[in-house]
Amino acid sequence: xxxxxxxxxxxxxxxxxxxxxxxxxxxxxxxxxxxxxxxxxxxxxxxxxxxxxxxxxxxxxxxxxxxxxxxxxxxxxxxxxxxxxxxxxxxxxxxxxxxxxxxxxxxxxxxxxxxxxxxxxxxxxxxxxxxxxxxxxxxxxxxxxxxxxxxxxxxxxxxxxxxxxxxxxxxxxxxxxxx
Numbered sequence: 001x002x003x004x005x006x007x008x009x010x011x012x013x014x015x016x017x018x019x020x021x022x023x024x025x026x027x028x029x030x031x032x033x034x035x036x037x038x039x040x041x042x043x044x045x046x047x048x049x050x051x052x053x054x055x056x057x058x059x060x061x062x063x064x065x066x067x068x069x070x071x072x073x074x075x076x077x078x079x080x081x082x083x084x085x086x087x088x089x090x091x092x093x094x095x096x097x098x099x100x101x102x103x104x105x106x107x108x109x110x111x112x113x114x115x116x117x118x119x120x121x122x123x124x125x126x127x128x129x130x131x132x133x134x135x136x137x138x139x140x141x142x143x144x145x146x147x148x149x150x151x152x153x154x155x156x157x158x159x160x161x162x163x164x165x166x167x168x169x170x171x172x173x174x175x176x177x178x179x
Contacts, residue, residue, distance in 0.1 A: 001176055002059065003027055004035040004094030006109040008102035009042040009069070016043065016101050019131045021050045023098070023165035028054025030169065033075075035093045037086070038062035040071035043100070048074070061089045087112055091122070096172045099128045099135075099159075107138075117158045118151060125175040126159045127168045135161070 007020065020043055027034060028051040037044055038060025048058055048071055058074040063086045067079050080086035087109055091097070099110045116122045128135055139161055146155045162168035 001030075001172065002033045002035050002093055002095045003172065004090050004097045005047060005100060006090075006097065006102060006106045006113075007036070007043050007047060007100035008106060009037065009039040009044045010103065011042045012101070015132045016134075017046050019129070019165050020046050020100055023047070023100075023129065023168060024050025024056075025054045026165055026169045027051050028056030030173070031056065033057040033059055035059045035061070035090055037066075037090070038070045038074065038077055039066060041069050043102075045071070047100075059093055061086050061093070083108075091116075091124070094124065095176060097124060097126045098168055098172070099126065101129075101131050101134045114158050118153060125172055127171050128159050128161050129165065129168045130161050130163055 024047040034048060034051040034056055036047065039045065039062065040048065052058055058071065060071055060074045060077040061080055062070040062077065063080045063083055070077055070079070078089060080089055091113065097113050099106065113126055117126065130136065130139065142155055145151050160171045162171060
């Protein structure tokens, strides 16, 4: 499976890096391909290292202004002209999406895939890995949107919230008939 992971390129502490590394190792051991923002720094590096060391493949999509931080040695690296093209290419290359901890860029990517699913423009499975309760507030907001009629589809049709890496991967493998 080609797994697009949206996540931070920031250097983060162990409560975020440990679960990210665990997910990456599971992905690599399962023979899956990581499709990610291509950076070789921060949490993006942690995940790429884990996937590659466990035998998985790396398909990066960086962007012109971050090309100097792109990972050397990836199986594939594409340099997009801007962030909009980067998001489009990431999703085109993926069979599933995992949203990990991140900042505004990750939130932008997350809301884009949820919006595409909401309108039926994709049925790609999406899992939000809620490491250390990082997305509790977002989950509460999305549930409110559902309760108050802002979502034309049930929230469970749009995203699965996983608390642990193994649960995230199991959900995605099951959705693709792998489990």
